[in-house]
Amino acid sequence: MWAGYAFAKDFRCGQCHDEYYFQGKEKRLTYPWDKGLKIENILAYYEENGHKDWTHALTGAPVLKAQHPEFEMWNQGIHARSGVACADCHMPYQRVGALKISDHHVRSPLLNINRACQPCHHFSEEELRSRAEAIQERTFKLRNQAMDALVGLITDLKAAKDAGRPDAELAPV
Ligand code: HEC
Ligand code: HEC
Ligand code: HEC
Structure with missing residues (x-):
């Protein structure tokens, strides 16, 4: 499959x-x-x-x-x-005594930028954090815009339904 x-x-x-x-x-x-x-x-x-x-x-x-x-x-x-892979960021390697094992405290990699990101990226922690946060802020703003538009649509649809517009006419909306 x-x-x-x-x-x-x-x-x-x-x-x-x-x-x-x-x-x-x-x-x-x-x-x-x-x-x-x-x-x-x-x-x-x-x-x-x-x-x-x-x-x-x-x-x-x-x-x-x-x-x-x-x-x-x-x-x-x-x-x-x-x-x-997911685990590269969420389960980065750590040293325990003489052993190198993957961290089983699965959590936000931003709490652990040094081990989660810096083995691959040679930029400062501040820069890596701000790149991730800029993406999050942009996404959050877009989401809020979409949510406002959706709530507007719901309000209009309910008004149209209450006014007796038939389901067949409302279905495409
Ligand atoms: C390049 C590194 C990276 C990879 C690869 C990655 N993530 Fe993440 N993940 C992040 C970052 C950064 C965040 C945001 C953490 C924050 O905002 O504190 C995140 C957030 C999350 C969250 C939300 C955590 C919370 O506390 O709300 C989950 C769940 C998650 N990732 C699962 C996955 C899974 C499953 C995969 C693979 C399919 C994956 N991640 C791959 C970096 C990564
Ligand atoms: C068997 C299902 C299952 C698998 C497999 C699984 N998860 Fe999760 N994961 C969950 C559930 C359920 C939660 C929410 C737990 C809670 O909120 O108490 C969670 C929470 C998380 C979180 C948020 C932790 C936090 O800080 O709150 C991250 C990050 C995450 N998983 C990453 C991963 C990664 C990376 C893998 C693979 C290595 C993985 N998970 C495999 C079910 C799973
Ligand atoms: C196992 C290696 C690896 C890890 C771990 C890793 N990255 Fe990356 N990252 C890459 C590669 C490879 C690219 C692709 C671009 C490149 O080749 O530099 C990339 C690209 C990026 C980009 C550029 C995205 C773009 O669209 O231009 C950012 C930002 C980034 N990583 C942030 C992070 C952050 C934050 C973490 C830790 C949460 C992280 N990375 C962990 C390997 C990694």
Whole structure:
């Protein structure tokens, strides 16, 4: 089943840190990746198979919720393309006595930039932190813009529904 997928495979962490749903009556754990890992691929998959996570109470719209798609996000980034695995950042090597072992305190690599990033990047901690935070701040702003637009849409949809516009007319929205 996996052979056809053309993306970097790190299923040690990707078993859990990804988007999935429970299919059918037997509730089989299923990854919606037949068309690829990008959000538009996953949406196309769900639109074809008709799965929804729940029905929105105000609008009646079928809703999907991405669980925690770290695996998918990582796959679209420069680190996966460069062969850097989850554990390289989240479980960096540490020295214990004469031994070198991977750190099993899995946590934010930004708490540990020295061991998580600097074996590969010879820039200061401040620069590495600020690169990561700039990406986070940009993403957070974009998310907030999208959320405001979405709440506007929900309000309008509810008003249209309350005004008696038929479901068939509202479905594309
Ligand atoms: C069996 C499922 C499973 C696997 C496999 C797994 N995780 Fe997790 N991980 C979880 C769950 C569940 C949580 C949330 C735990 C909580 O909030 O108490 C979590 C939390 C985390 C966190 C957040 C920790 C924090 O500081 O709050 C990180 C980072 C993380 N995992 C990274 C990884 C990495 C890297 C791997 C592979 C080496 C991995 N996980 C493998 C299930 C898994
Ligand atoms: C290049 C390094 C790098 C790689 C590779 C990487 N991560 Fe991360 N990860 C980060 C950074 C940096 C953060 C943000 C931490 C913060 O804001 O404190 C993060 C955040 C997370 C979080 C949220 C932690 C929390 O406390 O909320 C999880 C879960 C996680 N990563 C899992 C994964 C998984 C699973 C993979 C592989 C599929 C992966 N990461 C690959 C660097 C990496
Ligand atoms: C195992 C090696 C490795 C580790 C660990 C690693 N990186 Fe990278 N990183 C790379 C490679 C390879 C690239 C691709 C560019 C290059 O070749 O320098 C890259 C690229 C980047 C870029 C440039 C992204 C862009 O789009 O231009 C940033 C920023 C970055 N890493 C930050 C981090 C941070 C922060 C950490 C620690 C949380 C980290 N990296 C951990 C190897 C690593």
